Structure formats: structure tokens, C-alpha cells
Amino acid sequence: MSFAEEVQQYLEKGLKELGVSLTPEQAGKIVSFLSLLREFSEPLGLTAIKDPKEIAVKHALDSLSVVRHLPDKGPILDLGTGAGLPGMIIKIARPEQEVWLVDARKKPISFLTYAAGVLGLKDIRIIQATVGRKDPLPRGYFNCVVSRAVSELPLLWELASPLLKREGFLLAMKGPRAGEEIEAFEKKFPETIVDFKEFTLPITGDRRTLVFVKGSPSSGN
Numbered sequence: 001m002s003f004a005e006e007v008q009q010y011l012e013k014g015l016k017e018l019g020v021s022l023t024p025e026q027a028g029k030i031v032s033f034l035s036l037l038r039e040f041s042e043p044l045g046l047t048a049i050k051d052p053k054e055i056a057v058k059h060a061l062d063s064l065s066v067v068r069h070l071p072d073k074g075p076i077l078d079l080g081t082g083a084g085l086p087g088m089i090i091k092i093a094r095p096e097q098e099v100w101l102v103d104a105r106k107k108p109i110s111f112l113t114y115a116a117g118v119l120g121l122k123d124i125r126i127i128q129a130t131v132g133r134k135d136p137l138p139r140g141y142f143n144c145v146v147s148r149a150v151s152e153l154p155l156l157w158e159l160a161s162p163l164l165k166r167e168g169f170l171l172a173m174k175g176p177r178a179g180e181e182i183e184a185f186e187k188k189f190p191e192t193i194v195d196f197k198e199f200t201l202p203i204t205g206d207r208r209t210l211v212f213v214k215g216s217p218s219s220g221n
């Protein structure tokens with residue numbers, strides 16, 4: 001069985017478990033993206049994961065698990081997208097929504113620009129910038145900033161909050177032991193509204209936590 005066929009099988013199985021439905025075109029684009037990722041992974045140092053099952057679960061299904069929690073409309077930013085995770089998968093799952101992928105490093109940004117062209121994705125902005133350091137991103141513009149494996153919550157909130165609309169929120173993708181981090185965050189930022197959801201990934205059963213942070217209406221973020 002080819003890499004793409006194997007990834008597709010795991011993806012189909014996992015989508016059922018997640019309760020997410022994609023069109024055949026969207027599923028095909030995800031498989032194509034993961035195949036490109038595998039091809040360019042070693043030369044560009046993009047991701048250490050090579051096994052089709054792990055790629056399907058830890059990259060695609062983990063990224064897809066946030067889609068139902070995203071706002072239906074309005075721009076979304078993936079802060080520290082690296083090889084496009086979760087942002088590229090979100091863009092494929094939400095083709096009509098404006099999605100921005102931002103990373104400080106040049107190589108992943110070149111890869112993502114190429115991949116977006118191959119996949120024919122529209123309304124996607126792929127930008128090399130270090131968020132927080134004279135970055136060119138618009139302030140108060142995004143309905144959601146999503147981020148995986150970039151930093152602890154306090155720094156993430158400091159970077160994300162100026163970019164969010166008043167009603168926007170940060171969605172931080174965390175591992176199984178986010179409780180202490182959330183508690184410490186709430187003490188440091190008592191003016192924020194924090195919520196979280198724990199779940200297990202399909203197929204592997206790995207535990208994950210999604211953390212949602214909003215500025216309180218009176219704090220102006």
C-alpha cells in the first residue's frame with residue numbers, strides 16, 4: 001500500500017471517530033498536503049514524524065479536532081504554524097474562511113507557499129514574521145488565533161490578544177497535563193475568561209486539551 005493510501009485509510013477511520021465530515025475533495029487535499037509534507041520534511045527539517053499512521057493522527061486528525069470549535073466566520077490566524085499545523089488543515093476544512101499562517105522561520109513558510117499553490121488554496125495568507133517583534137499583522141482583526149506547540153499560555157496570550165477582535169478568542173492546543181498551566185495562567189491574568197475541553201485523539205487515544213481564552217468585556221483584551 002502506498003503512503004497516500006495508508007494515510008487516507010487512517011484519515012477516514014479517524015474522521016468517523018471525531019465526527020467530522022469532509023468532502024472527498026477536502027480529504028484528497030489533506031492527503032496531498034501530508035504527502036508533500038513527508039516529501040519535504042527531511043530536506044527542510046519540517047517534522048520528525050514519518051509513519052503514515054502518526055502523520056494522519058498527530059498532524060491531520062489533531063488539527064481537525066479544533067475545526068468545530070472555530071468561529072463560523074471571520075479571519076483565523078495560526079500563530080507559529082511551522083509546517084502548517086493546524087492552519088493548513090483548517091484552511092482545507094474551511095475553504096471559504098480567511099486563514100493566515102504565520103511563522104518566524106523561512107523554510108516552513110517557503111514550503112507552505114509552495115503547497116498552497118499546488119493545492120490551489122484561495123484566501124490564505126502565508127507570512128514569515130516573528131509575532132510580537134514589529135510584525136506586520138493587523139491589530140484587532142482576527143476572530144480566532146489558534147496555536148499548537150508554540151509557547152506557554154501567558155506568552156501566547158500576550159502575543160495573541162492584540163491581534164484579536166474584541167469578541168475574538170485564543171484557542172491553544174495542549175497535551176494531557178494542561179491543568180496546572182491553566183491554573184497559573186488564570187492567576188496571572190484574572191481579567192480573562194478561560195475555558196477548556198479535554199478529549200482523546202482517534203486511533204491512538206492520546207489525550208489532548210483545548211484551552212479557550214477571551215478578554216473579559218471590560219478589559220479591552
Ligand SMILES: C[S@@+](CC[C@H](N)C(=O)[O-])C[C@H]1O[C@@H](n2cnc3c(N)ncnc32)[C@H](O)[C@@H]1O
Nearest residue numbers: 080081082085103104105129130131148149150
Ligand atoms: C514546535 S513548532 C510547532 C509548529 C506547529 N504549530 C506544529 O504544531 O507542528 C513551534 C513554531 O513556532 C514558531 N514560533 C515561535 N514563536 C513565534 C513567534 N513569536 N512568531 C512566529 N512564530 C513563532 C517557531 O518558528 C516554530 O516553527
